[in-house]
Amino acid sequence: MSQSYNRGLIEDFGRWKEFSAGMWAWIFHKFTGWMLIGYLFTHIAVLSTAIGAAAGDPAAIQQETDVYTTTIQGLESLFIIRVLEVGLLAVAVFHILNGLRLLMVDLGVGLSAQDKSFYASLVLTGIITIASVPTFMDGVAI
Amino acid sequence: MSTQQEQPQEPESQEAPEDPEMRGTESPQQERLKEKEQGLAQEEAVDESDVEGETVHLKVFRYDPEVEGKQEPRFDDFYVPFEKGMTVLDAVMYARDEFDSSLTFRHSCRQAVCGSDAFFVNGRQQLGCKTQISDLKQPVRIEPLPHQEVVKDLVVDMDHFYDQMHAVEPYFQQEELPDGDLEEQRQSRENREKVKMSTRCIWCAACMSSCNIAAGDNEYLGPAAINKAYRFAMDEREDEEIKEHRLRIVEQEHGVWRCQTQFSCTEVCPKDIPLTEHIQELKREAVKKNLKFW
Numbered sequence: 404m405s406q407s408y409n410r411g412l413i414e415d416f417g418r419w420k421e422f423s424a425g426m427w428a429w430i431f432h433k434f435t436g437w438m439l440i441g442y443l444f445t446h447i448a449v450l451s452t453a454i455g456a457a458a459g460d461p462a463a464i465q466q467e468t469d470v471y472t473t474t475i476q477g478l479e480s481l482f483i484i485r486v487l488e489v490g491l492l493a494v495a496v497f498h499i500l501n502g503l504r505l506l507m508v509d510l511g512v513g514l515s516a517q518d519k520s521f522y523a524s525l526v527l528t529g530i531i532t533i534a535s536v537p538t539f540m541d542g543v544a545i
Numbered sequence: 546m547s548t549q550q551e552q553p554q555e556p557e558s559q560e561a562p563e564d565p566e567m568r569g570t571e572s573p574q575q576e577r578l579k580e581k582e583q584g585l586a587q588e589e590a591v592d593e594s595d596v597e598g599e600t601v602h603l604k605v606f607r608y609d610p611e612v613e614g615k616q617e618p619r620f621d622d623f624y625v626p627f628e629k630g631m632t633v634l635d636a637v638m639y640a641r642d643e644f645d646s647s648l649t650f651r652h653s654c655r656q657a658v659c660g661s662d663a664f665f666v667n668g669r670q671q672l673g674c675k676t677q678i679s680d681l682k683q684p685v686r687i688e689p690l691p692h693q694e695v696v697k698d699l700v701v702d703m704d705h706f707y708d709q710m711h712a713v714e715p716y717f718q719q720e721e722l723p724d725g726d727l728e729e730q731r732q733s734r735e736n737r738e739k740v741k742m743s744t745r746c747i748w749c750a751a752c753m754s755s756c757n758i759a760a761g762d763n764e765y766l767g768p769a770a771i772n773k774a775y776r777f778a779m780d781e782r783e784d785e786e787i788k789e790h791r792l793r794i795v796e797q798e799h800g801v802w803r804c805q806t807q808f809s810c811t812e813v814c815p816k817d818i819p820l821t822e823h824i825q826e827l828k829r830e831a832v833k834k835n836l837k838f839w
Contacts, residue, residue: 406608406610407694407695407696408608408610408694408695409694409695409704410618410689410691410692410695411799412692412760413665413688413691413692418668421669422594422809423606423809423812424810425807425808425809425812426757426807426809429805429806429807430711448769481818507808508806508821508825509806509828509829510824510829511826511829512820514819514821514825515819517806517821518808519810544760
């Protein structure tokens with residue numbers, strides 16, 4: 404027993420096929436949480452143009468040529484931005500639904516059905532995301 | 546008594562087959578492996594004439610710091626004749642008895658009571674004696690428990706796990722005894738029912754090994770220790786101060802709040818203890834104790 408062997412982290416992502424529902428829920432919750440934090444900072448950059456618009460000519464706002472409106476319209480005209488918005492909705496919806504699931508877990512309600520509630524939140528996220536695609540893709544008329 | 550008498554003999558009998566091997570490094574074993582492979586064709590020929598000629602393909606993790614060929618961990622293949630009702634433990638015992646006596650693993654009762662033979666079987670922490678070979682995909686990959694130091698082959702160092710278990714003071718601490726000589730410390734049926742599942746723990750460390758928070762945070766008490774704390778904190782026979790003392794232990798930084806409810810421990814527990822539920826209940830108790838709005 405002079406020596407022992409440290410095998411390190413064995414259950415790493417190389418074993419993703421063996422992960423259970425609770426593990427996936429945890430990974431997705433972490434991932435979506437970080438995505439939402441990232442979005443928080445980028446959307447501050449976009450929203451801050453409203454300060455410039457408010458300080459500028461009020462007539463520009465009427466004519467929709469102020470910096471805020473043009474920034475938003477410019478972003479919305481990009482296809483990739485609209486795709487990312489669908490992604491953002493998916494991330495936010497999953498985080499909300501899984502957050503509700505975690506709230507139930509914290510309250511000790513339905514712990515035996517925790518895997519089913521995870522699958523339910525995945526399916527609901529999928530449905531809501533697919534239903535939102537038409538709105539995001541052609542709903543923005545410039 | 547019988548086990549005590551056997552104890553001094555055990556290390557001898559375990560070391561006896563090892564000694565010649567250590568002197569001749571791994572050559573006897575390799576010879577045996579070759580013999581086995583050569584004999585395998587014959588064996589299969591014999592087996593095929595039988596009604597049940599099935600063999601189980603085991604891939605067993607091997608490591609031995611004292612043998613040159615095994616200092617780098619490797620996987621050895623064993624082909625064990627299948628029998629109806631064969632468990633993983635039966636299979637590795639057959640491999641040890643018939644093919645390679647240096648194959649090392651812990652086992653004792655063979656009926657999921659002693660908690661010695663938790664292995665990492667096909668990527669999941671399971672008790673060897675409680676896992677049917679017929680339920681597993683071949684080849685059956687048998688490894689020591691992850692996130693614990695490997696001492697030899699399938700034997701891991703359990704010291705840290707036992708330290709965590711002892712850290713929660715897993716013993717009954719009621720000082721005040723009921724008056725009268727023959728008075729008993731009675732527990733209500735409902736209370737017994739409440740702690741029933743948590744008393745089933747056999748200290749096999751499967752939960753601790755499956756917990757990836759415990760893998761990243763060595764100070765985390767781990768599911769088994771918290772379950773042990775639950776067993777006593779929820780016991781109504783202990784005074785309120787003792788319960789508070791217990792909650793103080795588990796509500797620390799590396800206590801219940803480290804649990805991220807992945808349910809890994811609950812899924813691997815061979816005794817079906819609802820570990821996550823118990824951890825969550827202790828979390829709520831800790832909050833109740835600390836949050837006072839009046």
